Amino acid sequence: MATEFVPVGVTMSADPPIKRDPTVTEWDLGTIDQIPDQEMHRVRTPRGCVLVYAESRDQIKAFSAVCPHAGADLSDGYAKGAMVMCQYHGWQFNLRSGENTARGLPGLIEVRTEERDGQLIAHFPVRKTS
Template sequence: MSWIDVGSIDQIPVRGARILKTAVGCVALFRTSEAEVFATSDRCPHKGGPLSDGIVHGKSVTCPLHNWVFSLETGEAQGADEGQIATYPVRVENGRIIIDGTQLAKRTAA
């Protein structure tokens, strides 16, 4: 893994998100009320809604368009919905957000 410092945890509001533009598209960095950080794709697979505009609750995010709920840990849709979003390895060290750049550099064919 190739870890990259992408900023301070304080740059993400509690129960909020921030966008990181990468070669694989926009990645949403989410901060929970427990000061945990998760990284996922920013697009809902249902209608492409921006998950970074969604509501963070526990270790989940709710899509702002149609209320689909995704686990920030696994990316799996919860409840009756089916689908999954990409997740990326991320951690917090000394108040800094560190993300695995190896996965973010992989561009897939459209």
């Protein structure tokens, strides 16, 4: 029997709302030891939601939760293992690579991360404010 996609909220943390701030360039995504292996984890940041997927402690990827198709928040979508599916149009993405499962269609935008003193730190591009 195939495993069905389940609503993302089932495995996500219930983070409090955070005020949007386009000037933030770095954000602590949490303690690496607390990121579950082989499950998608959502972290709210001032630059929007980030999807974190850890194949193992040494193989952690982070992506913007914005669907490249129509801008939907993928953290409100559906997940199955290393896959996330947009709730609006069914686009599916591999969280190991960010690739769209439909060849030739855009994938997710990767968020650069680093481990610092046991924490997973996200680095966002600098945005100019007018």
